[in-house]
């Protein structure tokens with residue numbers, strides 16, 4: 147097993163790839179996270195040996211012992227990224243160093259092994275080169291190939307300690323809009339019973355457990371006719387944190403663009419930090435600070451807050467239309483379509499990602 151810091155990925159191509167017609171049908175209407183490409187990447191880490199056995203192989207079921215630690219203690223992390231096909235056919239991804247760095251931070255928090263940035267990027271290149279025909283044309287709209295790198299405790303052992311064997315896997319899935327309703331503003335339910343993460347917990351890490359913890363609130367949201375839950379801080383249940391799978395921004399009438407500051411229990415979204423940087427180009431004044439739920443309610447009612455939107459790799463920028471709580475609701479932005487600022491930010495981001503505008507910040511990395 148290789149212990150070098152740069153892994154080489156051997157490629158074993160399957161002979162039964164999806165037919166061109168099947169692939170074209172999927173790419174015509176990809177939805178989100180439903181169909182996967184022909185291949186996946188796997189690599190194994192063993193204590194004392196490091197990473198090795200890195201390969202591109204046919205996408206398919208993994209063999210895991212029922213005693214694999216991840217199934218019991220959720221020692222798992224993941225990332226979400228996208229690959230975009232530009233007009234000249236080349237394929238690019240957006241700020242992968244930021245995802246690699248967050249993957250390393252998440253690994254540290256979940257006591258998983260670090261993966262070198264070069265290996266993380268190498269895995270993206272190896273899979274995208276092999277399955278390049280699955281990358282949708284991104285020159286119009288927001289279609290992309292969603293990349294999902296993840297790492298989990300695959301050791302068959304029931305003691306509670308960091309696993310001595312860990313599996314890295316990368317899968318890919320053609321993606322259109324994350325919400326089935328497309329760009330229609332979503333409604334948010336204020337979860338007063340459930341917290342997603344607490345002080346000193348894993349909220350800033352991208353680990354499956356955080357998403358599992360958000361699901362009961364998601365059910366509550368659906369029971370109240372809402373699309374997503376908004377989580378408040380776990381100490382006072384007073385300040386807005388995030389939506390579980392997305393960060394949130396509020397737009398003020400005077401041009402301020404405000405998002406909750408990183409509290410240690412909020413995920414530091416790559417889209418979030420990119421929007422904070424882009425804001426200045428768009429004549430907006432970015433602010434990271436605590437935002438109380440009361441400020442949002444009152445500002446939406448008075449008209450001081452003109453728009454709200456959610457953002458993330460999967461969701462890009464999705465307008466928020468209503469904020470709903472037990473006993474009331476407020477409109478928090480235009481209802482029929484996204485507000486002007488959300489639309490402007492969304493377009494600015496997508497224009498860079500899809501190569502429709504010049505990448506002046508060096509945010510794009512070529513994959514194939």
Ligand code: COI
Nearest residue numbers: 226227391458459460461
């Ligand atoms: C992403 O935006 O990539 C996410 O990870 C959010 C969600 C689909 C889990």
